[in-house]
Amino acid sequence: MINRHVLSVLVENHSGVLSRVAGLFSRRGYNIDSLTVGETEDTTVSRMTIVVRGDDYTLEQIKKQLHKLVDVIRVVTLDPEASVYRELVLVKVNADADSRAAISEIADIFRAKIIDVSAGTMTVEITGDESKVKAFIDLVKPYGIRELARTGITALQRGEREIKNLN
């Protein structure tokens, strides 16, 4: 059965690591929904959060193949129940004098921020997990989405759980 999985991957923070990981996925035919990467609390280490689609066989293969890369330190499949996921999305919607108030109201409800306004558009920044982001996008869609940019999911495990302590 094809499922979505969120992988948290610690890698050495040097050039080339991203292309090694991306190359591995394309060469072995694994599908990436999104990939984010940035430095961690230790500046020599980066964390990648990779959302992949695949059955259990593919997930197992992805994890093992990632492990074989010399620059990969740790690979963990995040448990949705025990993790927090966040994504930041910028949405530029059509907004004239008539619709501006309504869009602003929707943004308020979602605790989204209006970060740019022009005569014909409004740009909203929304942060949240996938379902929140999707609900927001669905609601503003009727006004006409001009442009949209997403960071992709980044994630951490909840509470005392840490990637360093897991296998």
Added chain:
Amino acid sequence: MKLNGAEILLNCLLEHQVDTIFGFPGGAVLNIYDALTKYTDRITHYLTSHEQGAAHAADGYARSTGKVGVCLATSGPGATNLVTGIATAYMDSVPMVAITGNVPVSLLGKDSFQEVDITGITMPITKHNFIVKDVHELADTVRRAFRIAQEGRPGPVLIDIPKDVTGNVCDYESAEPLPIQPITKTITEEALEKAASLLRDSKRPFVYAGGGVINADASNELVDFAERVSAPVCCSLMGLGGFPGDHRLFTGMIGMHGAKTSNLAATQCDLFIGIGARFSDRVVSNVKRFAPAAEILHIDIDPAEINKNIQTHHHVIGDLKHVIERLNAKIDPMKRPSWIQQIETWKQQFPLYAGSTGLQPHAIVRRIHDLTNGEAIIATEVGQNQIWAAQGYQFTRPRTFISSGGLGTMGFGLGAAIGAQVGNPGRRVINIAGDGSFRMNCNELATAVEYRLPVIVVILNNHALGMVRQWQDLFYDSRFSQTTLGNSTNFAKLAEAYGALGLDIVKPEQVEPVLTQALAANRTVVINCEIDPDDKVFPIVPPGAAIEEVITE
């Protein structure tokens, strides 16, 4: 001690006991070649005709000695010429360090003269690779490269060094490399116990040994294991020599061109034990119908091989020598007379190429075997020649069959034979070749002659790209498309032009005397041996079939 990057590189090679490298110079490696002049007493550089030859030679050196093979090339075309050789080593898990020069750091990324992104190009065909942009990082990078090439499942590592890095000076302190430790912490008592109980419960166990057995130096342990559990053993192409070919429990190769006994045993066994092998498509064919009656036990160093090509019932991960040794300690000797009897019956019933004589390739390979007492190192090209060599020569020791298994690289054999001869000066090294493959890289004859290497090339000359022709014959209604090579090249004369001894075998009665003459010549020899273009490799499992459904003639 202050040294420039080139000298640091050579000192790091010496730290790792490297006394032999294969390479080809150029602008970006001038500093390294200059430094080499000061190290000629400790490092012998073999200049090949082509960088591909250098990579195959380093590979053949590594496969035949177990040491790390080292090759060296300049930037741009020098580096890209290594690519096929690196990919060949990668597919067969050969420990190799490839060193390339590049343009100076300040010119990187500007499409400078002879610049290529060789780390980008070789990312998918190396175990790991590096570009070193600061001479201060050079020594440790080289040390890491040697460690990575050898540790766990071996493989090629490339180090790309811009020209200014080999010219810049910094402090160098020599270091003793830490020994490479076998991977044993993954071997659990529980996993071993379960493996032992599967063996105890099995009535018809069958072992499939791969190249991992040779890499782990686990042949003796494997023989002990097979005798102890009374299991017949087959080998993958890469595994040949890892289990003695003259052992009563040996059933021959398995897979597409496997012995029928091996393929039948795989189909009828109740426990199929893969050891240091990866269940490649050339072995398994139709995965749904492979070993239908068996549970599959997989023992391997690489966790990513478990459940990759086939679903296993149980596995043990770790250094094979240790796994098998510890497994042996758990198992009391077992007897399975009826299973062994069955295997024996099949072996009698299905011999390979029964009645092969004269200029038939199997008969020629058997002659080569007998005249060398089965003690030669046999390199091969790719195609029918490779399979005839694999089937006909009885390999009794590891590291004696040098062949491109995973990539199937035509043009591999001569370079590999040169590397094997350099690494084993006292041994006989013979390259069993096809005319098509030989044409690809015969330029390396110049290398063999120049260094007075007594390599013998036996061209099984069918004037065709035989293996492809065979497929066209069997599966494409004999429409021979671009597989006929014609008659225009006189290989014996070509050999003479290179300064080698060129000989012909055109009649059956010449086989023995000409081979004998070649073996006594003590120089590079090419034997052009005329064979029938319609001679085929059998058995063959047709595409999509189960492995016991072999065509045998």
